[in-house]
Amino acid sequence: WLKFVAPAHGMIVLSSIKQWDQSPERVRYERGNAALCEVIRRRFPNDEFERLFGDERGIQPLIDVCGGHFRDLFRLVLEAFAQAEELPIPKVAIERAIKKIKRDFPPITIDDAYLLKRIADTRSADPKNPDDIRHLVNLLHKHMILYLANGKEWYDVHPIIRVEVEEIV
Numbered sequence: 038w039l040k041f042v043a044p045a046h047g048m049i050v051l052s053s054i055k056q057w058d059q060s061p062e063r064v065r066y067e068r069g070n071a072a073l074c075e076v077i078r079r080r081f082p083n084d085e086f087e088r089l090f091g092d093e094r095g096i097q098p099l100i101d102v103c104g105g106h107f108r109d110l111f112r113l114v115l116e117a118f119a120q121a122e123e124l125p126i127p128k129v130a131i132e133r134a135i136k137k138i139k140r141d142f143p144p145i146t147i148d149d150a151y152l153l154k155r156i157a158d159t160r161s162a163d164p165k166n167p168d169d170i171r172h173l174v175n176l177l178h179k180h181m182i183l184y185l186a187n188g189k190e191w192y193d194v195h196p197i198i199r200v201e202v203e204e205i206v
Contacts (some may be wrong), residue, residue, distance in 0.1 A: 053105030053183045059160045059191055073100045073110055089118075091125035098131050102138075102197040104183050109197075113138055139197050143179050148172070150205035153194045156182060157202065162192040 056070055057063040074093050078086045090096045099117060103110035116134035117126050145153070152172055156162055162182065164170040176182045183193050194202055 053185050054107075055185055055187050056100075056103075056105045056196075057193075061158075069105060070097075070100055073103065073105070073107075076107065077110065077114060088124055089126060095125055095131075098128075098135065102135055104195045104197065105185070106183075109138070135197065139201075142181065142195075142198055145181070145198065145201060145205055147205060149176060149181070150202050152176065153181060153198075153202045154206045156192050157194040157199060160191045160193055 054069045054073055055066045056073070057066055074096060077096060081089065096114070099110060099113040103113055113134055116137050117131050120130035120133040120137070121127065122130070149172075153176065162173050162177075164173050173182070177184070181195055181198060183195055185191050185193065
């Protein structure tokens with residue numbers, strides 16, 4: 038968000054891992070999703086990944102909603118462990134983990150929802166005035182908007198709240 042508040046200062050901005058493209062359909066970017074899966078796989082020795090998740094399909098729902106952020110993915114995985122009563126981690130535990138992490142996000146106001154919907158539709162964050170900048174910076178700070186860069190910079194709504202934004206609007 039600093040790039041909007043202090044654009045004259047040179048800084049390195051870390052983007053999310055690309056998981057989808059900018060098209061309206063959000064076509065999956067398999068290399069990004071595979072890389073996120075591999076990060077988790079390498080955290081476990083030998084065949085422990087399979088014992089915990091079954092296979093890549095077991096962890097995919099967590100990857101789908103992490104927004105390309107390692108921190109969010111690790112939180113989701115830890116919460117899935119906490120929710121699981123058996124191994125491999127059952128789908129119901131994965132769903133409970135996602136709901137729990139989603140509850141940690143701030144509430145979405147109607148004004149927030151309309152700005153988030155515009156960003157989701159356009160994949161752009163183009164503030165027009167100081168109030169727009171403040172609103173955008175606030176949503177970036179709350180981690181509701183993702184910054185992506187793959188040749189050119191673009192924005193999207195964090196996938197864990199995307200459906201809720203649609204429902205509000």
